[in-house]
Amino acid sequence: MHIGIIGGIGPSSTELYYRELVRQHKSAGLTLELTIVHADIQQLTTNLLQNKRAEQAAIFQGFIEKLYCCGATHVVIPSLAGHFCLQELIQLSPIPIISALDCLKKHTQHNHYSKVGILGTLPTMQTGVFGCFNQDEYVVPDRHDQIVAAETYRRFARNGYASEVDKADIFSIGQKLVKEQSADIVFLAGTDFFLAFDGQECGFHAVDCAQLHISDIIAQHMLFASRNES
Structure with a gap:
């Protein structure tokens, strides 16, 4: 191969x-x-x-x-x-x-998650990872936090590192998906999220899609x- x-x-x-x-x-x-x-x-x-x-x-x-x-x-x-x-x-x-979309579906079905949270770019969040999930299967941040999450992720991808301020912002948004919207897990639907989450305690169950x-x-x-x- x-x-x-x-x-x-x-x-x-x-x-x-x-x-x-x-x-x-x-x-x-x-x-x-x-x-x-x-x-x-x-x-x-x-x-x-x-x-x-x-x-x-x-x-x-x-x-x-x-x-x-x-x-x-x-x-x-x-x-x-x-x-x-x-x-x-x-x-x-x-x-x-x-x-990668097939992996998310398989992981969700295998673990019997009823609702997943999604963090990523605006199109990724707003489309349920490009149609990977039905509307009743996922939750995303509110409009303000979507913009913050997307802009923060864009900085990760552009700069190649995550500042402490950006880490705190994205961790807080992810925690809300679990505590306020009852997400079983939160998919980190962007490869460059590893810059913030690798080896860090974020306060919620995050799953690295990469x-x-x-x-x-x-x-x-x-x-x-x-x-x-x-």
Whole structure:
């Protein structure tokens, strides 16, 4: 299995996926084959906010074709925001895409959560992670806190670090989802949230969507390897 990553959206999330894939492949005794291409985070952000799904899918298609030419057998988008055009991209991609959205659904169903909270960009929160959840299955912050959460996350992605003030703001918003809106857990629906949450006590049950996605990539690689051996 040769993994192709559409990187650069943003750089910190690309680094996280690379570092974790190296570590977890080694732990699982798997050989890592990996190619990364660099996409433009500003272009993605613009198309996301304008809901230009077809345009962004066409851009991603060009990167996937480069990865395919390099031998990639599967594609990974290390950004939940980058999944906003997933359905359009699936129709264009010459190789399978390992979707982060599928991981969220499986995790929720496996743990029998009745209601999940979502933190991320405005489109991510307002669409239930791009249609991943029905309206009665998720809660999001109020309008003011949505804007604060989205702007805070944007700073994480842009700057590559989380200030103490931003950490306090995002932790407070997440706590409200659990205490005031009865969320069983809160999905950190943005890869760069690790900059604030990694190793920190946030005061609520937070689930890192990036780590779920990476674990699923490893599981699919193990299945791929076992099929090839047989």
